[in-house]
Amino acid sequence: MSRENSLVSTQWVExxxxxxxxxxxEVDEDTTAYDKGHIAGAIKLDWTTDLQDQVxxxxxxxEQFEALLSARGVSNDDTVILYGGNNNWFAAYAYxxxxxxxxxxxxxxxxxxxxxxxxxxxxTAELPTRAATTYVAKDQDTSIRAFRDEVVAAIGSQxxxxxxxxxxxxxxxxxxxxxxxxxxQRAGHVPTSVNVPWSKNANDDxxxxxxxxxxxxxxxxxFDESLDTIALCRIGERSxxxxxxxxxxxxxxxxxxxxxxxxxxxxxxGVPIALGDEPGVA
Amino acid sequence: MCGAVIGGLSLEGVNVxxxxxxxxxxxxxAGEDAxxxxxxxxxxxxxxxxxxxxxxxxxxGHFRFFAGDGEWTLRTLAPKADPVDRVVQAATGSVAEVQIxx
Numbered sequence: 001m002s003r004e005n006s007l008v009s010t011q012w013v014e015x016x017x018x019x020x021x022x023x024x025x026e027v028d029e030d031t032t033a034y035d036k037g038h039i040a041g042a043i044k045l046d047w048t049t050d051l052q053d054q055v056x057x058x059x060x061x062x063e064q065f066e067a068l069l070s071a072r073g074v075s076n077d078d079t080v081i082l083y084g085g086n087n088n089w090f091a092a093y094a095y096x097x098x099x100x101x102x103x104x105x106x107x108x109x110x111x112x113x114x115x116x117x118x119x120x121x122x123x124t125a126e127l128p129t130r131a132a133t134t135y136v137a138k139d140q141d142t143s144i145r146a147f148r149d150e151v152v153a154a155i156g157s158q159x160x161x162x163x164x165x166x167x168x169x170x171x172x173x174x175x176x177x178x179x180x181x182x183x184x185q186r187a188g189h190v191p192t193s194v195n196v197p198w199s200k201n202a203n204d205d206x207x208x209x210x211x212x213x214x215x216x217x218x219x220x221x222x223f224d225e226s227l228d229t230i231a232l233c234r235i236g237e238r239s240x241x242x243x244x245x246x247x248x249x250x251x252x253x254x255x256x257x258x259x260x261x262x263x264x265x266x267x268x269x270g271v272p273i274a275l276g277d278e279p280g281v282a
Numbered sequence: 283m284c285g286a287v288i289g290g291l292s293l294e295g296v297n298v299x300x301x302x303x304x305x306x307x308x309x310x311x312a313g314e315d316a317x318x319x320x321x322x323x324x325x326x327x328x329x330x331x332x333x334x335x336x337x338x339x340x341x342x343g344h345f346r347f348f349a350g351d352g353e354w355t356l357r358t359l360a361p362k363a364d365p366v367d368r369v370v371q372a373a374t375g376s377v378a379e380v381q382i383x384x
Contacts, residue, residue: 120361199333
């Protein structure tokens with residue numbers, strides 16, 4: 001993958017508002033942002049209700065994902081352009097999701113909703129109508145999804161990239177201050193994981209930094225190009241953005257997102273935990 | 283502005299004795315002619331300059347953060363304006379009111 005294959009600019013989106021087979025989808029942390037105004041023609045996915053199983057702690061399964069996209073009028077051969085607030089945080093989560101279920105052509109709008117607004121481009125409250133489709137998803141591609149046992153096994157032997165804030169990594173906080181829900185039983189980080197906060201991937205205007213800057217960001221913390229990689233955060237959303245950077249923008253091989261992340265790991269019985277600002281030892 | 287709360291956002295329902303609140307309003311221009319800027323982005327950076335949080339301003343140009351004790355920088359980005367940085371001190375039990383003119 002590369003920047004050309006996985007990102008489009010706000011200008012590209014404006015130029016393609018009426019292009020057939022281009023579907024804009026807004027996915028926001030603030031699930032009400034869309035209702036106040038969105039890019040013309042864009043549909044909304046709600047990460048809390050549309051993308052997560054409402055009983056088990058898991059994603060919607062293949063059949064649920066198919067039903068969701070069919071009902072919203074998304075086809076297998078559509079080019080899906082995702083965008084959202086907060087540096088595309090939740091849009092990147094949705095991107096990972098579309099990739100997990102094998103959607104052929106999916107991209108992020110660089111800078112997301114913020115860049116669109118800072119460009120003074122138009123938003124509308126008008127809701128689009130899209131005819132229902134018959135969407136067929138592929139089986140989950142688990143080459144990009146890590147589970148807890150893989151994370152334990154990766155201690156000291158893979159790149160483990162923890163993308164939470166330094167205070168969460170060190171164990172001084174269990175969650176970002178404005179998101180008190182979804183906490184683990186214990187604080188800290190997976191031993192040998194390095195801390196690269198997800199927000200370091202983005203410029204102030206929400207666009208991704210250049211490949212050279214991103215490469216340097218991970219080289220600085222000793223990223224080993226010869227090893228496989230697992231990214232994690234607290235509930236697997238911020239780490240989707242880092243997964244996007246490592247695999248889609250920088251083209252690194254064998255990168256997985258651990259969606260169980262710290263809320264799962266920090267509640268497991270008997271697994272090793274490191275405290276403080278240093279990675280710790282295996 | 284008509285309908286704006288003098289002195290900033292209402293703190294009804296917020297236990298200010300337990301919070302280090304930073305809040306304020308983003309205005310375009312200065313003095314009598316200043317108008318609130320809705321949909322500007324205010325970022326909260328910690329004392330090392332690290333991104334901590336970001337919120338869009340409300341319809342009346344207001345924003346609010348629950349921070350921690352210490353020094354913070356508010357970086358405001360808005361359409362057709364250069365970014366504006368303001369350093370602010372937050373302390374538990376007090377409300378730091380900040381007016382940002384772009």
